[in-house]
Amino acid sequence: MIEYKDMSIPSLLKQINSRNYDVLVNLRRNSSKLHHLIMPFVNAKEKFSHSTQNLNARAYDYHALIPKKDRYIANAHLQALNGAKNTNYQTSIIDTIAEGHDIDNFKNALVLLPGGGAGSFKRWPIQRFIDSAESILQSNQQLDVAYIVLGPQEQEYNDVLPSSFNGVPVVVFNSPSIEQLVAMARKTKLTIANDCGPAHIFQMMQNPLVMMFGWGSNNLKKMPQEVIKEWFLFTDRSLPLLPSDPSGSIESISTDKVIACGNAMLNLQ
Template sequence: MKEYKRILIVKMSSLGDVIHALPTLYAIRKNWPNAHITWAVHEQFSGPLPGKPWIDEVLFIDKKKLKSLRYLWSLRKVLHSHMFDMCLDLQCLAKSAIVAALSGAKEKYGYWELREGSQLINKALVGPNKYGHVIERYLDTVRALGGEVTGVEFPINESPEAAASCISKLTDAGLPQGHDYVVMAPGARWAVKEWPISSFGALANRLAEAKQYVVLIGAKGDKAKAQAIKDKAKSEAVFDMTGETSLEELIELIRGAKLFISADTGPLHIANALKRPLIGLYGTTSPERTGPYGGDYVHCIVSPTSKATPENPLVDDPDCMSQISVDQVWATAKTLL
């Protein structure tokens, strides 16, 4: 195995994808314990990234400026000053290939699925999980470089300050301090991934009737969805925290949950990284490729009409997710509660 002293990891977005790359960070640090590791990321997705000993430096990349020659020249100077001897592009898109090209690294690698011309910059590292789960695809890069992968671990950020702030916000919202709660995330990056809001509302109603507190999370744009769920649930035990937390606070809120429920979302992968009991709802995407990856705390419910596969990971079927019944999800939730 070759010794690397200064390593650049490029994984800039999105939230779930950054979390999927954390086990590779863990493996890199274990195999190159003395290396200086820098991670290039869009600032809004940097919340899950841990500090030392895992990452020595986080470098923010402004996506909006990647077409500016002045910005690219400035970025090149910053990257070259680090004198990287290896760059590992886990995004493998045009935007990440630009960063890799500007890095000045003597060796530039990506995982096998090089897209959007990134193969002109990076050398593909292929392993036995070419068509397996994306986490294993990323880990294959470490294996191909001669490193040893002993398991899947997520070195995710932990913030006592964010945890305290999160508890304060939940208490202000009316949740009794120190009480258990279930977290549900009704939104998703793509609408086709979402479970119907009426189904979330019916599930929230059943949880509330079972004397479970429910906390709804998401972006500010999910406020209307959260309100619709509250209206359907008709219970003071359902709390709306959509748009009320930073990413660091969101991580701590999920860390404290007794159960997490959502479709294929970034917060679902946070729950997986934190090893919280979870229910992932799938249909238009394939859990074999991007589902929660862990132990017996992971429970996925797949739509009976799903046509998504690891090779065809996103199917545009607007009716697929609605085929998952509230009864199915409730039956699984009861066993976990």
């Protein structure tokens, strides 16, 4: 992984070429700077990418043309890799990075992901997560534990989270590693999530998931109806929930709806 924020073009090119990569994959599909000013001069033996324009293909050994918002972002990355290497990887390949990172002995978990780093318009209220978890755990005896994942912006939630839901222990993970998140996703019977970074790991594992979206009146460019194909992985075990209010407020998604969808997911297993 190369972090190039605030780097000049010559500095970035020098850093890349100093490492003599065998394979370089450009995942920044919308970056004209990378496609036209960096990648043509990179000394990697093989270069792969995908983007929305065939014009970008000339800088690569393999380039996948994928229309914007046409498919889930991880599947777009995998399409470029699979096409270049003649493989057939699915998003669940992420499971392999958790080998040796088992988090505990619990097997049947309810996972709550109440984060939303982009702002409050993406965060369903924490009390509704709590109320939903209590109801779902009361109705479903097969769940052994509730995992709750918090990032730096959700630390205040520690003050209101209980130590158990109806006798089911609660385990809070503060800024867990990717390996821990994948290990957790292995054990989930149901995940309830906001549109947040950790939710992508749980989507890619393709386990039962209920995910809430919101955009709010000041973020109309982020309306999920327009971009949901790109940021939500539709499977037979995933449900996206959208606001009922025209304003796009995530708070208009009712607790009853989340509970009903969660119970339905569990009953199908």
